[in-house]
């Protein structure tokens with residue numbers, strides 16, 4: 001936080017309520033000297049994980065900040081302000097922050113995006129090691145219904161489409177293959193649920209049909225959970241485990257299919273997940289339409305393929321993208337309660353800066369926001385911001401392993417079940433998915449661990465060893481292969497945890513501070529079907545935040561268009577209407593709903 005005197009000097013220096021761009025001040029080292037840089041502590045930011053990244057060759061790879069990383073301080077301190085009263089500060093450089101920044105800068109708003117890490121992308125960030133290899137914060141899939149993301153990619157007019165075709169995936173347990181996911185969009189289209197059942201029936205399934213059929217009563221709850229806000233909140237209070245039990249899902253189906261799927265889909269075991277969040281996610285990713293489970297992958301680092309072009313777009317439109325800027329606090333106007341400036345520290349020099357703001361978007365994730373609330377009295381006195389302290393975030397480990405020889409794998413994407421006692425895991429064959437590794441002499445595997453709290457204390461070597469053992473269990477060809485390089489990235493408390501009962505504490509996008517808005521995969525009330533841990537959802541919330549800023553500041557420009565998911569198929573819509581009627585009827589008679 002800025003010292004009060006510095007704040008008042010800044011205010012006194014401005015002729016109007018809003019300060020011009022020329023008033024962005026570097027408070028050179030003042031914060032560091034006085035020890036007032038009291039923002040979020042280091043270890044939770046993806047950027048900090050970079051410092052823990054090491055290669056198995058024993059050489060610590062320096063993090064090569066991409067060209068996108070940072071403008072030099074001089075480039076913004078003296079930049080002229082073009083539009084008075086339309087300065088927007090966006091905190092957080094993931095999908096949500098970039099969604100807001102790109103749209104607002106293209107509509108003529110004076111945008112500054114501040115990101116704590118030197119690299120853009122947040123949980124989708126990536127960079128090159130000193131030896132020029134790309135590494136990423138884990139592998140990210142793009143699902144069939146990520147319409148807004150696909151539209152963004154088209155709009156960026158990239159030299160080539162940055163994503164693969166939809167791929168098949170394998171599901172494994174330590175005994176072998178459990179089942180596989182086909183590419184549904186290449187198969188004849190059938191009504192949803194019937195399509196998925198018919199097209200997976202001929203595939204290999206280690207799970208007997210009678211176990212799979214025990215999921216049917218659970219599927220009926222899908223029609224009910226969105227029947228009303230009240231129904232949704234009831235499902236949110238119970239864990240997915242309780243719901244599966246209540247619906248009679250078999251133990252085997254739970255242990256071998258549902259639990260591992262949720263560990264990699266929502267990064268937590270069903271006993272620690274909100275049943276409502278699970279229903280939403282399964283509905284969106286697997287059940288609403290036959291093709292919903294189809295997924296494709298980036299053909300290289302998302303940061304290079306998608307975020308770097310976004311940085312260039314924002315800059316071309318006059319906006320600023322500042323890396324290594326840790327936002328530490330904000331100042332509000334005592335009369336209006338509005339935010340007037342945002343304070344940030346340069347993490348490489350310790351210098352502090354104050355950015356005048358007419359509107360503010362927080363797009364920082366749960367842990368980052370909790371640190372800001374704890375450090376900022378103006379936020380701590382607001383009930384909606386304090387509620388965020390009730391939320392939780394999850395640990396993830398991302399690895400990349402280079403082998404001395406090529407080993408082909410049956411599937412490019414693989415979900416591992418029961419390989420770790422408490423963590424979920426996946427591995428991806430990058431030779432099959434990413435251009436850079438297509439002709440590499442040796443195999444390159446990206447493997448991620450979710451809900452990885454019990455693995456975080458292990459050494460990098462021990463984690464890589466586990467990856468090698470797991471991959472070799474599925475693909476025995478890896479047994480004789482030697483690891484020639486590897487990287488392990490740790491992301492403690494970095495990912496949204498949709499825990500039971502968390503819904504009331506998640507923020508809406510508009511906040512109690514009139515010119516401050518929230519974005520990110522964890523905000524609620526977003527009128528879009530994408531749910532759960534999703535780049536699409538994060539991006540859409542950024543667009544919605546941009547629209548809210550435009551409504552607040554006025555001054556023209558086009559609202560961001562948000563493409564909705566495909567409507568429910570008629571039989572699903574009818575089932576929902578029936579569930580809603582059943583619930584209303586039961587409520588009117590004072591009897592319990594047939595579901596909950």
Ligand SMILES: Cc1cc2nc3c(=O)[nH]c(=O)nc-3n(C[C@H](O)[C@H](O)[C@H](O)COP(=O)(O)OP(=O)(O)OC[C@H]3O[C@@H](n4cnc5c(N)ncnc54)[C@H](O)[C@@H]3O)c2cc1C
Pocket residue numbers: 039040045046047091092093094095096097114115116117121122123124137138139140141142325326327328363364365368369372396398448491494495519520521522532533534535536538
């Ligand atoms: C291993 C892994 C696999 C995943 N797989 C998929 C997948 O297959 N498909 C999919 O769609 N999604 C996937 N996700 C989820 C997806 O990555 C996230 O939902 C999405 O990236 C969240 O974006 P966001 O903008 O909301 O937040 P984030 O990406 O978390 O961005 C928040 C940013 O805010 C910054 N920040 C925090 N505090 C401050 C501060 N005080 N000052 C300045 N900056 C700050 C952080 O450094 C961070 O860059 C995966 C995530 C992980 C970790």
